[in-house]
Amino acid sequence: MEHILTLLLLLPLCGALLIAVVPGNRAQLIRVIALLTAVMTMALALLLLDLFDASNPAVQLYEQFIWNPRLGTSYAVGVDGISLPMVLLAALLCLVAIMASGGIKERVKGYYLLILVLETAMMGVFMAQDWAIFYVFWEMTLIPLFFLIDRWGGKNRQMASLNFVLYTMGGSVFMLISLLVLFDATPHHSFAMAEMMKVESGLSEGRQVMIFLGLLIGFGVKMPVFPLHGWLPLAHVEAPAPISILLSGILLKMGAYGIIRAAGMLPDAVIALQNLLLALAMISIIYGGLLAWKQRDLKKMIAYSSVSHMGVVLLGIATLSEIGMSGAIAQMVAHGLVAGATFLLIGLLYERTHTRDLADYSSLIRVTPRFAFFLTLAFIAAIGFPGTFGFVAELHILIGGFQEWGWLVIILTLGVLISTVYAMRTIGRLFTGPTRDNMRDVQDLRLIETIAATILVAGVIALGVMPGPMMEISTAAITQFNDIF
Secondary structure, three states: OOOHHHHHHHHHHHHHHOOOOOOOOHHHHHHHHHHEEEEEEEHHHHHHHHHOOOOOOOOOEEEEEEOOOOEEEEEEEEOOOHHHHHHHHHHHHHHHHHHHHHOEEEEEEEHHHHHHHHHHHHHHHHHHOOHHHHHHHHHOOOHHHHHHHHHHOOOOOOHHHHHHHHHHHHHHHHHHHHHHHHHHHOOOOOOOOOOOHHHHHHHHHHHHHHHHHHHHHHHHHHHHOOOOHHHHHHHHHHOOHHHHHHHHHHHHHHHHHHHHHHHHHHHHHHHHOOOHHHHHHHHHHHHHHHHHHOOOHHHHHHHHHHHHHHHHHHHHHHHHOOHHHHHHHHHHHHHHHHHHHHHHHHHHHHHHHHOOOOHHHHOOHHHHHHHHHHHHHHHHHHHOOOOOHHHHHHHHHHHHHHHHHHHHHHHHHHHHHHHHHHHHHHHHOOOOOOOHHOOOOOOOOOOOHHHHHHHHHHHHHHHHHHHHHHHHHHHHHHHHHHHHH
């Protein structure tokens, strides 16, 4: 199907434009348009699976339009086995976020319009095959996210949105400088990713290291890795629950995806900095887990747990091995589904109870059995329990790490134990003990909310039981990536 990727990018924008011309007082019509647009985008993204050849490691469904030959910029999009799972994840979580947005009652028109613009920007990052357009889409995510947090967030929303933008733009400066240096080093002065892949042979190891460090800062802020994670807890706490789904489920994966692309472009630098990546990954795993353990605020707990889980992804990338990289991509998908489910459920629970303090809850299993069921499954999946996709991902990373560093990767298992402690504590606190008077009338999940939770939880379990098809999508691309090292 010709131009399917362009169509996939334009579809959410068309939905946003349609919403823009609908009167703001037609809230129900606006919700229907947004939901139908997200459903059609998801259906089109699933069509990519039929058109994609998993045995071919090359970029597929490639489209290119030269913008400025002198500057070496072009509109170039395509997908490979590394980017396709991220595109599917972005389409799915945007659909779930819109399904979970029934609690938005004010400025409905602007809210759904911005979510659809954000969907285009996120998918553009994963499809881009030119670093210039990659950077445009990367920065494009800031605008809708700033307003979604600033206008629909909690009481400290202005500080949260400003922190997010300043952190990300600060990191983007380093990324832009590194890309400009690479552009200058390419023989034909091009931003095309394929051209920049050839430039490493003409760069010394020291210069590669400096360029990669700039990219690592830019991508590490979004991922985020320690110590660049300062924006994350506040943004998650103040953002509306559906936006937290997208922040944790997709936005963090953009950073990890960028590091993977940078590693393939500058292999000598990655090899030289392998131990630094290991150290950052291990610190993130333990530091994020310990901070999550200390939290009573449920959204802060999940936010810090995301730092720990993305540290696991960085550990998989740092192995520079096929099995470790397979685990990293699987962990990105698994965490996207699990974080999406937990933020969805905690956010919906907060809408009903107006508290995120763990101490305020008890014995909800008697009042809200569907909440209890899905939250228990989500927390079990978060600790990488056998039968979930997180277990498959962490096992691959553990094996890859052991092959590279031996018993040092026991730190990963320590991180898993810490996450198990706070997950089990949270389940016990939420659903056991005497029923509190202020929790007796909490409404259980509605139908559309149940469907959204089922999609995410069933997805992480189905992929855990049958991981083969998802893992096979990336196998050829990862093999080609590993050959670079």
